[in-house]
Amino acid sequence: MKKVTLITGSTMGKAEYIAEHIVDILEKYNFNTTVTYGPSLKDLPIKGVWLIVCSTHGAGELPKNIQPLAKEISEKKPDLSQVNYGAIGIGSKEYDTFCGAIHKLDQLLKNHHAKRIGEPLEINILEHEVPEDLAEIWIEKWKDNIINLA
Numbered sequence: 001m002k003k004v005t006l007i008t009g010s011t012m013g014k015a016e017y018i019a020e021h022i023v024d025i026l027e028k029y030n031f032n033t034t035v036t037y038g039p040s041l042k043d044l045p046i047k048g049v050w051l052i053v054c055s056t057h058g059a060g061e062l063p064k065n066i067q068p069l070a071k072e073i074s075e076k077k078p079d080l081s082q083v084n085y086g087a088i089g090i091g092s093k094e095y096d097t098f099c100g101a102i103h104k105l106d107q108l109l110k111n112h113h114a115k116r117i118g119e120p121l122e123i124n125i126l127e128h129e130v131p132e133d134l135a136e137i138w139i140e141k142w143k144d145n146i147i148n149l150a
Helices: 014-028 067-076 098-109 131-147
Strands: 003-009 032-035 048-055 083-093 121-124
Touching: 003 014, 014 032, 014 048, 014 083, 014 131, 048 098, 048 131, 067 098, 083 098, 083 131, 121 131
Parallel strands: 003 032, 003 048, 048 083, 083 121
Antiparallel strands: none
């Protein structure tokens, strides 16, 4: 059974809602899932599959609950070469920093040799009243990319 660790960064709870909805879908396909809410690096497996679901706060900033993880990765510089990950960003296209937080996390993980699977999903909350619907379409395709990972 393939394990997926979902990592959420959220200010208002949208990332958590999306992550919990994704868990329901992945578990239908017999994935083993864990959802973390602002975890520490020591709480995460350093090999396997991560799915980052993160909203953008303020002017493209990371939400407070995921800032410590990003700082920890930046400072400790772990080797994440055994991590494959997906990325879902939530934001408003009203701002020129649309989905800035997920872009920062994506770059941070790449800088530490994690391998992204597929293209990130960027959800514009102005266009998608129920962001879980768009995430559901994306996860149906994304899960196929991780089924055959070693």
